[in-house]
Amino acid sequence: MPSILALALAAVFSASSAISFYIWKKRQIDYDSKVKALQKSLNSALEKCAAERQGRIRAQQALRKAVVAQAQTKSENSDTTSYPMAPIGIVQSCFSTRNGTPRQPLLVPLARACLIFDSTRVPPASLEGLEEYSHCWIIYVFHLNTDLEKLWKHPSKSKFKAKVRVPRLKGGRRGVFATRSPHRPCPIGLTVAKVEAVQGNMLLLSGVDLVDGTPVLDIKPYLPYCDSIEGAVVPAWVTADSVLSVASVSFTDDFSSSLADSWKSAEKKSLYSSPDELKSLVKQVLSWDIRSVSQRNRPHNNLLKIGTVDASDNTSDLDNSQDGEAADSGELIYHLVLDGMDFSYEIDGNGNVIVKEVRHSSSISLRNEKRCNYLMWKDKPE
Template identity: 60%
Template sequence: MAATKLLTISIALAALSASAAAIGVVFWRRKAKADEEKIQELERSLKAALQNCGAERQGRIRAQQALRKVANSNDSSNSYPLTPIAITRSCFSTRNGTPRQPLVVPLAKACLVFDPTRVPAASLEGLEGYSHCWIIYVFHLNTDLDKLWKHPSRSKFKAKVRVPRLKGERMGVFATRSPHRPCPIGLTVAKVDIVDGNKVFISGVDLVDGTPVLDVKPYLPYCDSIPGAMVPDWVKADNMLAITSVSFSHDFSASLNHCWSRKMQKKKKTEISLYTSPTEFQNLIQQVLSWDIRSVSQRIRPHKTENSSMNNATLEDDDSQEEVHFSDDIVYHLILEGLDTSYKIDYDGNVHVEKIEPCTPN
């Protein structure tokens, strides 16, 4: 009896041991499987990381190759797009009458209005400490501008342009300040009058209204002025464009006062004058007309024409070799701040200003 009971207990213990062993095997297999899956996951992660590193390396190599290709390329289609940072509000409403060089008309005023979304007012702090500044801008009124930028390969420019101081004779474009250039970028200098928020008021300008500004830099006399710099003799011939005298008709002041009163009643800030009085504005007219602002073609073949064609005349559009003719009957127009000034010029170079009136809308 005792032996049977002992046998039963032994069998039970053996079964229990077998069950424990079986359970242990199951748990071990599960753990081994989990470890194997973890190892496989790590292997996949490592493989992906290696692939990413390889792709990044290949990307860097391709980028470096592309950069070297661009750097070594002579392809004229390569471009560097620039966005204007400011727009010019100038006293010169049209190209006609805008000085060909800066500072020759001290009363010529303008305001550079900076885009506040791109140029914070803080970026202009300190500029008022300089008397003058450089302005880099775009010749935005060039008639071939669209073709030049959109289809540069089809665009052609004249290697030589007609020079006013040479009575229309031609000179290489890079020996002149002509606006018609392969890259229509201009450089000028102006007197800094006031810095007010996102606006810079300047004078002595040669910029037409609406000119896009690319950059402004302070003028530094110690490095921007070059003592002993040389220029060709024809550049020194200022008297070629100088006017003998400027006179005004008897009723000019009255008509100017009338136009001024109407102008001061304008509500739009963009229409408010840059000048403080009719007298200052008349002095501006006198300074502008102290130089012969007519184009080469107008001086060679003076003819009656509408304001629009007078204002849009260019130096390079006329190939005539005729001698200069004069006529006391031709009426020319100068448009400043939307006011149309009519004048005549006689054989001796005397300018007679006849009247002033608001411009007629086209």
């Protein structure tokens, strides 16, 4: 009798265990299915947002071209005074897009560019003697501003913003003339760069904060005795560098192999001598938090707000916004395009940047086949 009771109890226990295992397994499968469905939905939403943003960018570019063409036809009948100005040269820069382009000059010493002068407007003799200076001023156009069409409207209809958001103030506003925002009544920029060499109709520069394709209006030599002002005073927030700096920049174990693979197709048109030198450039660029104000304040919200617009100090959030994508770990993956290569990275809550991999950027088409490259730097006259 006891043995029968024991067998019955064992059978009940086995059945109970089987039922519990079945229920646990079913719940696990349900959870896995829900996670996969949510991940699929999130990826789909991100792809849709990215596609919409690309379409909006193309529309804005087309609008810029149409506005410029319209302005040229109306300039003779304008009731305001205008002046005959046209670019004297175009910049070929390591910064393929606005995102990642430094907010100020000389912050990234390895940032290189070639200024190619229009030989029909600027004879090579115009550059004679410039190589004797260490630095030069560059006056240029913020040609990638997405609000250029406002400038051609009557002031009462332009809706021009008098105040802009400042990154160092974490989105706090200041009058546009108290900042270096690119969104100005006249979209003209002023920067300084190190003169590396003058070769024919090309000027080799370093420490630049200019995006590839920037039109240049004029250059002037930097004169320390009058351009450097001893005792100059600026607001306290201007010198708060820690606001935009990161804690550290590191690279994953897989980064070097992906860089070596990408380097094979980029080497001939690169402004850098080796993968290691390009890696140093990446580290210098990402030593500053290049994300927009909204991305820094609410990073995960931007998964559903890709392309959020905010104006900032030297590069507005609109110009500097970047697509975020969710990694398997739940962290946001950001992208930085340098020298035609797409670098993906994460940044944690403590400000530590981890560069994950690099690949050739298929979305960046070089503006012309004749590009400056490192060989020009290597052979520069001493």
